[in-house]
Amino acid sequence: xxxxxxxxxxxxxxxxxxTTLLNRILTEDxxxxxxxxxxxxxxxxxxxxxxxxxxxxxxxxxxxxxxCTVRGDLIRILDGLMKRKxxxxxxxxxxxxxxxxxxxxxxxxxxxxxxxATRLDAVVTVTDAKWLKDRLRDAPEAKNQxxxxxxxxxxxxxxxxxxxxxxxxxxxxxxxPYAKLHKAERANVxxxxxxxxxxxxxxxxxxxxxxxxxxGHHHHHAEDVRSISLTIPGEVDxxxxxxxxxxxxxxxxxxxxxxxxxxxxxxxxxxxxxxGVHMILDGDLQRDWKDGETRESRLVFIxxxxxxxxxxxxxxxxxx
Amino acid sequence: xxxxxxxxxxxEHVTSITAxxxxxxxxxxxxxxxxxxxxxxxxxxxxxxxxxxxxxHAGGILCATGDGERLITGGDDGRVVATxxxxxxxxIAKDPKRRWIDAITLSASGNLAWNTGKxxxxxxEKGRVxxxxxxxxxxxxxxxxxxxxxxxxxxxxxSLWYPNTEAKPEFLDWKGSHxxxxxxPDGRFVVSSMQENALHGWKLGDKPGxxxxxxxxxxxxxxxxxxxxxxLASSGADGAIVWPFQGDGPQGKAPRECGVRHARVxxxxxxxxxxxxxxxxxxxxxxxxxxTDGSELLVRPALRGSGISAFAWDKAGKRLAFGxxxxxxxxxxxxx
Numbered sequence: 001x002x003x004x005x006x007x008x009x010x011x012x013x014x015x016x017x018x019t020t021l022l023n024r025i026l027t028e029d030x031x032x033x034x035x036x037x038x039x040x041x042x043x044x045x046x047x048x049x050x051x052x053x054x055x056x057x058x059x060x061x062x063x064x065x066x067x068c069t070v071r072g073d074l075i076r077i078l079d080g081l082m083k084r085k086x087x088x089x090x091x092x093x094x095x096x097x098x099x100x101x102x103x104x105x106x107x108x109x110x111x112x113x114x115x116x117a118t119r120l121d122a123v124v125t126v127t128d129a130k131w132l133k134d135r136l137r138d139a140p141e142a143k144n145q146x147x148x149x150x151x152x153x154x155x156x157x158x159x160x161x162x163x164x165x166x167x168x169x170x171x172x173x174x175x176x177p178y179a180k181l182h183k184a185e186r187a188n189v190x191x192x193x194x195x196x197x198x199x200x201x202x203x204x205x206x207x208x209x210x211x212x213x214x215x216g217h218h219h220h221h222a223e224d225v226r227s228i229s230l231t232i233p234g235e236v237d238x239x240x241x242x243x244x245x246x247x248x249x250x251x252x253x254x255x256x257x258x259x260x261x262x263x264x265x266x267x268x269x270x271x272x273x274x275x276g277v278h279m280i281l282d283g284d285l286q287r288d289w290k291d292g293e294t295r296e297s298r299l300v301f302i303x304x305x306x307x308x309x310x311x312x313x314x315x316x317x318x319x320x
Numbered sequence: 321x322x323x324x325x326x327x328x329x330x331x332e333h334v335t336s337i338t339a340x341x342x343x344x345x346x347x348x349x350x351x352x353x354x355x356x357x358x359x360x361x362x363x364x365x366x367x368x369x370x371x372x373x374x375x376x377h378a379g380g381i382l383c384a385t386g387d388g389e390r391l392i393t394g395g396d397d398g399r400v401v402a403t404x405x406x407x408x409x410x411x412i413a414k415d416p417k418r419r420w421i422d423a424i425t426l427s428a429s430g431n432l433a434w435n436t437g438k439x440x441x442x443x444x445e446k447g448r449v450x451x452x453x454x455x456x457x458x459x460x461x462x463x464x465x466x467x468x469x470x471x472x473x474x475x476x477x478x479s480l481w482y483p484n485t486e487a488k489p490e491f492l493d494w495k496g497s498h499x500x501x502x503x504x505p506d507g508r509f510v511v512s513s514m515q516e517n518a519l520h521g522w523k524l525g526d527k528p529g530x531x532x533x534x535x536x537x538x539x540x541x542x543x544x545x546x547x548x549x550x551x552l553a554s555s556g557a558d559g560a561i562v563w564p565f566q567g568d569g570p571q572g573k574a575p576r577e578c579g580v581r582h583a584r585v586x587x588x589x590x591x592x593x594x595x596x597x598x599x600x601x602x603x604x605x606x607x608x609x610x611x612t613d614g615s616e617l618l619v620r621p622a623l624r625g626s627g628i629s630a631f632a633w634d635k636a637g638k639r640l641a642f643g644x645x646x647x648x649x650x651x652x653x654x655x656x
Contacts, residue, residue, distance in 0.1 A: 052396070052420065053417070053418075053419055053420075053437075055437065055438065055457060057456055057457055057475070059456075059475055059496075059497055059515075061515070061516070062495055062496040062514075062515075062516045072456075072457065072475065072497050072515070073457060075515070076422065076457070076459065077420070080380075080382050080396065080420065080422055083342040083344060083358035083380060083382070083645075084342070084358050084359070084380050085342070111515070112517075112538060112539075113538070113539065
């Protein structure tokens, strides 16, 4: 076997419509077969062949990295599923409404057997247009799930006015302007928009432009979870940048949920691309900079209580 | 340390078996060989030919154990099933919630144990079942060589449980996730494989002690004791790593490395009566290595996509059965 099995992580706060969406993915006629790892087995009302109940057993790796938590049950289940390769084309992992997506995502980077057999495709977060704003106030989990997402399904848009919808969208964008956002009623989103995103594939990181440019920052200055985008209009010195980003993620890793960067290194014809989950960084030299493409260096952090000035100064000190 | 001359070959003594799908386990019954497959079937094979195939599980088989009379399997249909060489598979237990059973073990005297969720079930030879709720999911299970005592690998250590008593299990603690567990034939050592690509050992008894066996590039998921109980072979590196368990155990001693190749060892199995080790690799190769002088015999050449997933010696040590992840399998009959 050479092709890694894609895994989509489906998160969302209680009642947002995860189960409805999951059932749609499973019943729609798309010719794909899924193995689904669900929580609270037996209660969710999911129909299908390869449905596995999971315990969400999180443990800390013994590697000195304090936020390096992984899902032990997931490692075990994926090991079992890999014996039945050919029975399914993709895997969906549904998390509980209160789950932090990080341990699930980290499992794919930390466990070698899991990483050899599967690839994390994207984190898809289902949100509820009517109640999300309340949840952002009282549930840190809901905020984490938005911050972590590669794809956000803004569900139940039929239950709110156009004004309320714009407001909730702005609230999402204040936290995470980079995720692809799809509005839906009764989770009626195009399945193709959720699968095969390659969100963690370094070769597919083409740009880190926000999906939504008019992010309503002015409304939401008080938000503790937000994104910070930094640009150096030129090259950086890898001798300075690599130790800086390593130290930064080691020290501030617990607060940095996701990070991404495209950098121009001095005397290097190729783009350096990286992405990270908390302390875990995955980076590599990618394709050549094209003629006419501006050799600039950009970073994006999504996290909690990040100090923008400090980050900016640290990054600017890496300029070549 | 690779041999310069190609190893002597036993290839012509291998009879191949087509199992068609991932072989989870191979097991010798008195009448012949049985193969537990990932699609839920059990194949029965005797005297060079397949006899038949039966569906033991509606889904897939995840784990297997057995004795001379029956193969006992746990599946993703939440059932424990016994399959003999004749007749239909018989259900021993069924989880009402259909949770996976992915750890199972049988003692020499016929005690059986398996997991569902966070619960361990122990069934004595008379069929009485006792359960224990563990703090975290029980992974590897193995009975003590003597007595009704079960080792349970789990998060942050290994529990030792007497299922017939109300006593709280003894907990051997060591931080991390413990996967498989093995108990030395003399009962003095318990060894677990860990998420962090290491083995961890405990010396039991009056002067207990820890043993850390590290340096593996991958998780050592296959463990096998030599017949004399003095050596423990393990997978997870580019050769079989064999730890000495004479005296106080391997702490401070270097392991032997056997059959080092440019591939990863996935399964190891010691011969039941000699210091000879069968080594299976992720590239499909099988070597047989004599521990005393490191001499190697080729059993199966490398075959892409056909990593070795199962081994079993017969009781007399005359035949070695193997299975692979692509559904290939075979039996080596040692030339006399």
